[in-house]
Amino acid sequence: MPVIALKNLTLGYDRHPAVHHLDMSIARGSLTAVVGPNGAGKSTLLKGITGSLRPLSGSVNLQDHRVAYLPQQAEIDRSFPISVRDLVAMGLWAEIGPFRAVSRAQAQRIETALAAVGLTGFERRSIAALSGGQMQRVLFARLLLQEAEVILLDEPFTAIDARTAVDLLQIVKRWHGDGRTVLAVLHDLDLVRAHFPETLVIAREKIAHGQTGEVLTAETLFKARQMCEAFDDRAAVCAA
Amino acid sequence: MIAALHDWFIAPFADFAFMRRALLGCLAISVGATPVGVFLMLRRMSLTGDAMAHAILPGAAVGFLISGLSVGAMTIGGLVAGMAVALLSGFVTRVTTLKEDASMAAFYLISLAAGVLIVSMRGSSVDLMHVLFGTVLALNNQALVLLCAIATITWVALAVLFRPLVLECADPQFLRSVSRLSAVTHFTFLALVVLNLVAGFQALGTLMSVGLMILPAAAARFWARGIGGMIALAMAIAAGSSAVGLLLSFHFALASGPAIILVAGAVYAVSVVLGREGGILARYLPGVHLQS
Numbered sequence: 001m002p003v004i005a006l007k008n009l010t011l012g013y014d015r016h017p018a019v020h021h022l023d024m025s026i027a028r029g030s031l032t033a034v035v036g037p038n039g040a041g042k043s044t045l046l047k048g049i050t051g052s053l054r055p056l057s058g059s060v061n062l063q064d065h066r067v068a069y070l071p072q073q074a075e076i077d078r079s080f081p082i083s084v085r086d087l088v089a090m091g092l093w094a095e096i097g098p099f100r101a102v103s104r105a106q107a108q109r110i111e112t113a114l115a116a117v118g119l120t121g122f123e124r125r126s127i128a129a130l131s132g133g134q135m136q137r138v139l140f141a142r143l144l145l146q147e148a149e150v151i152l153l154d155e156p157f158t159a160i161d162a163r164t165a166v167d168l169l170q171i172v173k174r175w176h177g178d179g180r181t182v183l184a185v186l187h188d189l190d191l192v193r194a195h196f197p198e199t200l201v202i203a204r205e206k207i208a209h210g211q212t213g214e215v216l217t218a219e220t221l222f223k224a225r226q227m228c229e230a231f232d233d234r235a236a237v238c239a240a
Numbered sequence: 241m242i243a244a245l246h247d248w249f250i251a252p253f254a255d256f257a258f259m260r261r262a263l264l265g266c267l268a269i270s271v272g273a274t275p276v277g278v279f280l281m282l283r284r285m286s287l288t289g290d291a292m293a294h295a296i297l298p299g300a301a302v303g304f305l306i307s308g309l310s311v312g313a314m315t316i317g318g319l320v321a322g323m324a325v326a327l328l329s330g331f332v333t334r335v336t337t338l339k340e341d342a343s344m345a346a347f348y349l350i351s352l353a354a355g356v357l358i359v360s361m362r363g364s365s366v367d368l369m370h371v372l373f374g375t376v377l378a379l380n381n382q383a384l385v386l387l388c389a390i391a392t393i394t395w396v397a398l399a400v401l402f403r404p405l406v407l408e409c410a411d412p413q414f415l416r417s418v419s420r421l422s423a424v425t426h427f428t429f430l431a432l433v434v435l436n437l438v439a440g441f442q443a444l445g446t447l448m449s450v451g452l453m454i455l456p457a458a459a460a461r462f463w464a465r466g467i468g469g470m471i472a473l474a475m476a477i478a479a480g481s482s483a484v485g486l487l488l489s490f491h492f493a494l495a496s497g498p499a500i501i502l503v504a505g506a507v508y509a510v511s512v513v514l515g516r517e518g519g520i521l522a523r524y525l526p527g528v529h530l531q532s
Contacts, residue, residue, distance in 0.1 A: 014337075052416030069417040080282055080410035081467050090407060093418040098403045126465060127410075142414075 002063065003028040003150055003181045004049060009058035011041065011048040017056060018044040019202060024209055026183060028063070031176040033196035034185045035216065037228040040203045042185040043072065046152045049183070064181075066094070068148035070139055072155050078128055084138050085123040088113060091145030113141040118167060133164035140168055151175055153184040157191065169195060192216060203227035252490045258377050259486060265379040265387050265443045266482030266500065269452050272391030273436040274474040275398055277453035280433065281461065283409050286454050287341070291348035293437045293450040295325035297355025300371060300441060305362050311382045314371075315438055322434035325351055355446070374445030376486075376496045383442045390439040394432055401425055406467065444497045451501035452478050459508040462515020477507050 002025030010020040019041025026032060034042045047053040049060055050069045068091075088110055089102055096102060102110070114120055117137040127135060136156065143151060156172070157165040173195070175182050183200075186192050192199055192212060199215045201207040203224035208215040252259045280289045299321025303313035325347045332343040359368045379387075398405070404425040407415040416422045440449030456477035457470070464470040485500030513520050 047413070047416075050417040052413060052422075067417065069414065071411065071413040071417075075413045076411045077282075077409060080406075081465060081470060082406060082410050083466065086406075087410070090403075090411075090414065090418075098401070098419070098421060146418075 001028050002026060004063070004183075005061040007059045007061065009048065009060060010056045011044045011053055012056050013044075013053075015056065017204075019048075019204055022058070022202075022206055024200070024206055026181060027198075028181055029176070029179045030198050031172070031182045031196055032184070032198040032200055033192040033212065034183060034200045034202065035187075035189065035192060035221075036202045036207070036224050040224065040228055042202060043154050045202065046154050046183070046185060049150075049152060062150065064149040066146075066148040067150045067152065068143045068146035070143055070151075070153045070156055073132065073135060073139075073159070076127075076135075076139075078130075078135065080127070082127055083123065084114070084119065084125050084127060084130070085110060087127055088138060088141045088145065091142035094146065109145060110141075113144040116144055117141045117171070133160040136160050136164060136168065140171055144171070148180070150181045151183070153182065155185050155187070157186070157188065189216060189221075204231045248491070249487065252487060256490075259490060261379045261384060262376045262443070262486055262496065263483060265376060265384055266452070266486070267479055268384070268387035268391045269436070269440050269443060270456070270475050270478035270482055272387075272394040273440055273453040274456050274478045275471045276394060276429075276432050276436050277450075277457035278460065278467065278471050278474050279405060279409065279429065281454060281457045282467070286458070288344055289433060289437070289450045289453055291344045292322055292326060292433055293441070293446055294348040294355075295351040296322040296434065296437055296441060297371065297446045298351050298358060299324075299355075300438075300446065301355040301358035304367065304371065305358055311380070311386060311442065315386060315442070318438040318441055319434060321351065322437060323431065326430045326434060370445070372445045372447050373495070374441065374443050374448065374497050376443040376500070377489075379443060387439050387442060390435050394436060397428060397432055401428055405429060444501070448497050448501050451504060452482070455501065455504040455508050456481065459504070459511040459515075462511035462517050462519045465517060477504065481507060 004026040006022045006024050009022040010017050012018045012020075022045070034045065036042050044053065046069065048055060049062070050067055051060070091113070092102065092106055092109075095106065111120070111123075114123065117140050119134065119137050119141065122130075122134070127138065130138065153172070156168060160168075169191075172182055172184065184196070186196070193216060196212055198210065199212040200209045201215060201220050201224050204227055207224045207227065208220045253263060277289070280286055296318035299317035299319065300314040301317070302321075303310065303315070303317030307313035329340065329343040329347045332338055333340045336343075355371070356368065359371050404415060404419065404421040408422060408425045412422065415425075436453060437449050440452060443449075444451060456474040459477050460470045460474035464473050481504035482500050485503040486496055488494055488503065489496035489499040511519060516522050
C-alpha cells in the first residue's frame with residue numbers, strides 16, 4: 001500500500017524544472033534513501049512532497065498527511081535568538097498551532113524528546129550556541145514531537161560527528177521499526193548500503209528505485225551523473 | 241540642584257503642550273514601530289525598511305497635492321503607495337530574474353523622485369522639508385490618534401502572528417511544511433512595516449521614519465539574548481531617545497527629528513562597542529579559560 005504516490009510530477013523554481021516526470025510510489029513503512037549527484041533535485045523532491053513547493057505539473061498524493069520534515073541546516077537561520085526548548089516546541093505545531101500555549105503534559109514531552117536525543121540541560125540555550133551536531137539533535141527532537149507517519153529527512157547526517165550520526169541513525173531505525181515511512185536524502189553510499197533497505201536514485205528524473213542491493217550499482221550511479229551533467233536549464237519544455 | 245534638573249527635564253514637557261504632544265507621538269511610535277523593527281532586523285530586511293520608507297513618499301505627496309498638509313489624505317496616500325511598492329517589487333522578483341533587493345531599490349528610487357516632483361509642483365520648499373523630515377513638534381490631535389491606533393493594531397497583529405513570524409524568520413521551510421500561514425504572515429508583516437512607516441512619517445518624515453524602527457532594534461541586539469527582551473529593550477531605547485532628543489532640541493534649538501534619531505544613533509554606537517552580546521569589547525577581549 002503506497003503512502004506517497006507521485007504522478008508525472010515535475011517540480012522546479014522560476015518555471016524551470018529541477019526534477020521532472022516522476023512516476024513512482026513509496027510503500028508504507030519503508031525506509032528509503034534518496035541518492036543522486038548535487039543538483040539532482042533530491043531536496044526539491046522532499047519540498048514537493050511536504051507541499052511547500054507547488055508542482056509545475058503532475059501531482060503528489062499522500063495517504064497520510066501527518067508528514068514531518070527535517071530541512072537542511074543551511075536553511076535555518078542559526079543567528080535567530082530562539083532557545084532550544086522553543087524551537088523543539090514547534091514540533092507540537094499540529095496540536096498547538098499558532099495560538100495555543102504549551103500545556104504541562106506537552107512541556108513534559110518536550111523534555112522527553114530532548115532527553116531522547118541526549119540534550120537534557122540544553123533547554124535554555126540559544127540555538128546560536130550549539131555545534132552542528134547538537135543542532136541536528138535539536139531538529140531530531142522536534143521531529144520526535146511531531147509523531148508523524150511519514151518522515152522526510154534532508155541530509156540528516158551531513159557535517160556532524162560520527163557519534164551523533166550513530167545516535168541519530170538509531171532514532172531513524174526506531175521509526176522504521178515502529179512502521180513509519182522514512183525518506184532520507186543521503187550522500188554516504190556505504191551508510192545507505194548498510195542501513196537502508198530501499199533506494200531511489202534520481203538525477204533530474206528517476207534513474208532507479210527498488211531494493212538497495214539491486215539499485216545502487218556503478219551503472220546507475222554513472223547514469224545519474226551523466227544525466228545531471230547533460231541537463232540543460234534552457235532546453236525546451238518536454239512533452240508530458 | 242533639583243530645580244535645575246526640573247527645569248531641564250520636566251519643565252519643557254510640563255509647560256509646553258507641543259512638547260507633550262511630540263513626546264506622546266514618539267512614545268506611540270516607539271511602542272508600535274520597534275517590535276516591527278526587531279523582526280525586520282532579524283529577517284535581515286533592515287534596508288528593505290529604509291527602501292519602503294521612501295516608497296510611501298509619492299502617495300503622501302499625492303495626498304498633499306489633493307488636500308494640502310492633511311493627516312488623513314497623506315496617510316491614505318502613503319499606505320497605498322507603500323503597499324503597492326511592496327507588492328510590485330515582490331511581483332517583479334517572482335516573475336523575473338531580478339532579486340528582491342534590486343527590485344526594491346529600483347521602486348524606491350522611482351518613488352522618491354516621483355514624490356519630490358509631486359510636492360515641488362504645488363508646495364514650497366518648506367512643504368517639501370515637512371514631508372521629507374516631518375514635524376514632530378506640530379502633531380495635532382488627529383495625528384496623535386492615528387499614531388496610537390497604529391501602535392495598537394501592530395500589537396494585536398504581532399500577538400496573533402508572533403509564533404508563525406518567529407518560524408518564518410528562523411526556519412521558513414519548516415513553517416511551510418506544517419502550515420499554510422507562511423504567505424499570510426509575510427504579507428501581514430509587510431503591511432505592518434508600511435503602517436508603522438506611515439506613522440513614523442507623521443513625526444519624522446519619510447527620510448527618517450525608519451530611524452526609530454531600526455536603530456533601537458539594532459542597539460538592543462547587542463544586549464538581549466531572547467526576542468522578548470530584545471523587543472522590550474528596543475522600545476525602552478526608542479522611548480528614551482525620543483525624550484532625550486526632544487529635550488536636546490528644546491534646550492539647544494536643534495531640529496527635533498534629527499536630534500531624536502541621533503540620540504538613538506548614539507545608543508547604537510555605544511552598544512556596538514560595549515554590548516555584551518557580540519559587541520566589539522565582548523568579542524575581542526580575551527575571555528576566561530575553562531579551568532580543568
